[in-house]
Amino acid sequence: MSFYADFCIPFIAGATVMFAAIALKYVTWLKRLPKSDLMLIAKGIPTPRTAGAVWEIFRESLLHRRIFRVNPLLGYMHMSLAFGWFLLIVVGWTETVAYLGMRWVPLQGHVFFKYFMPMNGIEGHKPFFDFVMDLLLLFVLSGVALAWFKRFRSRSMGMKRTTKHVLFDRVALTALWFVFPARLVAESITCGLYGGGSFLTGGIGAGLAAAVPPEALAMAYEPAWWFYSCALGVFFVAMPFSRYMHIFTEIPLIFLRHYSLRPEAKEKSYDNFEIQACSRCGICIDPCQLQSQLGINDVQSVYFLRDRRYAMLQQKIANNCLMCGRCEAVCPVGINLNTLRLNSRSTMRNIPNERRYNYLAGLDRSQGEGRVGYFAGCMTLLTPKTLAAMQRIFEAAREDVWWADKDGGVCCGRPLKLSGEVDSAQKMIDYNKELFRRHGITTLVTSCPICLRVFREEYGLQGVEVLHHSEYILRLMHRGRLSVKYSAATFTYHDPCELGRGSGIYDEPRAVIEAVGHLTEPAHTREDALCCGSSVANTAINDAQQLRIAEGVAQELDATDAETVVTACPLCKKAIMRGTARRVADLSEIVAENLGR
């Protein structure tokens, strides 16, 4: 058997283009990886991490477990298409082996097996495979049906908004929609003419044979297979240039991630794996407050990644993001959306001014002496109630404190980092690191989550424990160095993005609040908390827009009817104050007001 027919040409051509394009991409990306990344891969391969990656690929690339968590129906849709198609290929291959034994069969021989092996009067017909293949086709078709359904009623699948697609995506999507119905038609006609097939293709085939004259069926036979082959061919050609590149990119990405490769402050080749692993599912659109509160709908992560991938990224898109991390938290592929956006910003905006930081030399305005250092940060200096409260808390705990910046200091560097000015930020980081080292502190406390994050992630302060004031206060309470009075006062708590999703600190501030009064939670809370809108990361929206986001957040906090809104970030505090008439206080204020004894 030659396993060749003319209708296979579109398929063969398409598959060739696709595999060539993918291979070219893989080779280029891997070749451009920095040496350190290549070392990580080499070290990682012979370890259990490889097995871990395979297991994750099964879970995420095939079963799409994370999408199930967003919405079960949406998860089923992705699973039926991915896992169903995968099984069709595997079982199809097994079927050819079962019929023909272990021998070389060209790709189209597997894919169009029904065409090359019609079942009429065949020796050793194996109805089991007919049944399984029909079942799997039905499984995939149910996913396609859901995909159509999602076009019209995305809401019922847990998505208020879906992605607006580019041309390549539309071509690939349309082709993909036709692939499986075309297969169903082609196989059913074949079964109608030559028998075979199970409940689905066999059943429809029998129906066709009964309803349509055999000549007509025979006339439709070749065109049906042509159509199926064309649908596959078109999809394959469009695939490497469309969102469907994610199918093959996610697999190496998972391996690389298991070998500890990560995107960094500056762009690098690894980013390609993350960027092209985006399936543009659009799950990131709904959680974005720029969309839900302000109606801005062209800046979300899906569009950012798309624009960066096609090299048409503009600053106004890259800069228009709060970096709240709400999208990152739900991304089913686990792409480091914030880091990628930051390194894009860095590429576009990193223009260090060498002379601007000359004033740093020899500067030291710190006060006091102690093993514990306190870094207020610019925003705490603008909300001095927090500073005064921290002072009272330190006094109550009899802590000797070295005040790093009470009289003004140098910025922690994160705001500059967030705007892409990585090199300038580094000058400040170096300055502060040296300052901390010189004063010999062992603990660094800050009341600003923005500072906290950069201290923890970028400073590399060996021998210095970095604590947010919520952690520090709770520790003082646990060790009996600070006692507070419990009252009937009611509080609600707003999770700052940089503290919650950014640093994983959710429980400590809550434990502190519960020690002084009753805590009620707003509708969106913890990992799902809303952003106050005043993020220093967004340099694109204006003040009125920031206010609208703040009002949305304040509304939810007001709905709890708590007397006081508590937060643990000076920026959030300032933002929320603008949206509510209720009292808004920093965590330290309510502690200082309720000190016992």
Add this chain to the structure above:
Amino acid sequence: MKHVIVIGGGIAGMQCAAELARGGIRVTVLEKQSDTGGKLRNWHKLFPSLTPAGEVLGGLNHTLRRLPNIDVRTECEAAELSPRRVVLATGEELECDAVVVATGFTLFDARIKEEYGYGIYDNVITSADLEEMFNTGKVSTTSGAAPRRIAFLHCVGSRDEKVCQRHCSKVCCVTGVKQAMEMKELFPAADVFNFYMDIRMFGPGYEEMYREAQQRCNIHFVRGRISEVSPTIDGRLQIKAEDTLTGRPLKIGVDMLVLLIGMRANDMNAVLEQRCGLERQTSGFMRPRDQFLHNTESNVAGIFYAGAVTAPKSVGESLNEGTAAARGVIEYLAAKECTDNSTIDE
């Protein structure tokens, strides 16, 4: 006899009530506080003539008491109103033939600008606090000493998007100049600084006063807002600002910081909009029917405005509006009587 209710016993309301009574109308003035006079009760002297506020207030009170048919109800708050009826917070209902809303404004709460440290640090006070100090005659730092260096900060709660107050409060510029001069008078040895964005001297005599402050009193005017304030170990205040004319950051220690707080719209204005069908401007102040020919009328016939309820205004302007609103009410009532009579005739 026709009956008109004036809501608010501040200067605009008092002037309006007097004018109405002179026109033979029975007037009820509803005042939230224990006495009439509104914000002027706590003010010391008025710009630019330095007339004592008590003089103006005394005159108004005297007129009010002298005229017949004026009933002043203090500690009395209106909850809802229509042209023919006012419902009080207690639930009591008052019938009338027209209503004048003269509820004025609310002073901006300086604690919202936390970076200036009002309510946190000693010796950070507001312009209203300073007037009270003038009134009591005890002007000093918290420790009782005479201030050697005093800073005034303009536009606190005015022209500030960050606190949702975009409008100009109009009178604070000249108040800052006036208070700076008064402080210089009290403490001739002290350095007095005014930090401003723009100095808007719109009224008669204001510009002359500003010039005098610079030339005769040697008061320093620095164009730039203060960014933050912090206490120093020796009990003073350290101010960080930028002199935007020289483009230099600036850091000075002062003994006293006076925040020139602006006027903001009353919270009650939102209630007037929602429950009484009146229109508000984006600033939160009430919107007159038009800015030129019907400046003291609301969008509802029979409801009038007088004074700072529609925008920040000076004392003189508020008094004028009291008179103008009263004239409007009298015309409205006369016109209504005409149409009512002609309806009966038919």
